[in-house]
Amino acid sequence: VVRAAIAYIDDRGLPELTMRRLAATLGVEAMSLYKHVSGRDNLLDTVVESVVDELSGDPQVQLEPESDWQDYLRRLAHGLRRIALDHPQIFPLIATRPPAAPWIRPPLRSLNWIEAFLSSLRSQGFTDSQTVAAYKAFTSFLLGHLLLEVAHYGAPIGPEETRREGDGLPLGDLKGYPTVRALAQQLSTNTAAQEFESSLENLLGRLAAIRSGKP
Amino acid sequence: VVRAAIAYIDDRGLPELTMRRLAATLGVEAMSLYKHVSGRDNLLDTVVESVVDELSGDPQVQLEPESDWQDYLRRLAHGLRRIALDHPQIFPLIATRPPAAPWIRPPLRSLNWIEAFLSSLRSQGFTDSQTVAAYKAFTSFLLGHLLLEVAHYGAPIGPEETRREGDGLPLGDLKGYPTVRALAQQLSTNTAAQEFESSLENLLGRLAAIRSGKP
DNA sequence: ACCTGAACACCGTTCAAGT
């Protein structure tokens, strides 16, 4: 039911999703969707929830962390990154939809994952306030990085057009922006994978510092 | 012309903005807006551009950085944060709208600011690739932090409803999530200002490390 | 040069009616 919506957004894009069109791809005649879901907004919320829960099916991310916390956070971060890259059209929705409670932060989002995150850290030497600080830093890092990575090649892909690396450079329009022009090549090459790794390691180091002392 | 749209989104919210309603608030009869702007998407792009350019009018952020780069980046970051907090309804749009070129990253977004950023760092000891790395790290940090900070109290505010600190906690529904419940109080208190400062300082330290060696 | 009115194709959603 909701799987069809995910598939639809994945290859037609969010703005193309329409109750009538979605119903059409399901063979069903139109607005009998309202028997299964209570409106468009509700449908989108369900889509977000369902995509986030793909984490549960990810063998690389186990819910109960018996290894150390750094390893657990690394696997969790990579699991979320995989989701973002699998659904570049949906991820901004995960980031943007207002959460039920103000402290439920994207992209972790579900109480199951937040509970796992918090209890894992707390059981491994983090005090309460250190755990909360780690949660906030972790979500903030993931959101910023993944949103930008996904936007790099995800968002502007329309139904028919495709883009190549280094494409869309308005080199002629860069008069007056000499530095931008000089660095255009490096700016447009996608190094997101390495950035993700090094930023993640930096964050883990920062959390380790938080754990053993200062805040 | 576009100022009206900004004001409208600021206090009615993005989904409420409609060509017809906007026209109505302008006293004009309806779709003569199309003489001034070429469509709704174009209008939103103009709104984003205009809001970002509020930076230029910010006396705390000077375009030509004669002080050192850390100070410049600090002021720039705070300037963008001020914009985000001034327009909580619009900021997600700044973050989400697909940029013209893939390396134009939110929330910096305009070529003027990207140029200023890059040339400032490059003139103060950063190599080309270090400058680019700094640009990516800086935008990623800002986007993640500000989007979450704004979402905390910005997004779900409807026209009539207001929320208070610690509101909306479904404390009864937290059976099975003991850690979440134990930390609920701390999770829901807004410490974004301090987090912003310490994350920013951490980032500046990281950029300093990048500058002198390792990248 | 700017605004208007009517029209077009399309939305999300409701609801009585069918099976």
Place this chain on the structure above:
DNA sequence: ACCTGAACACCGTTCAAGT
């Protein structure tokens, strides 16, 4: 219990016509 058809209020956008 599920689907349908028609209808309602509302969209964004176009365009000939007014001033």
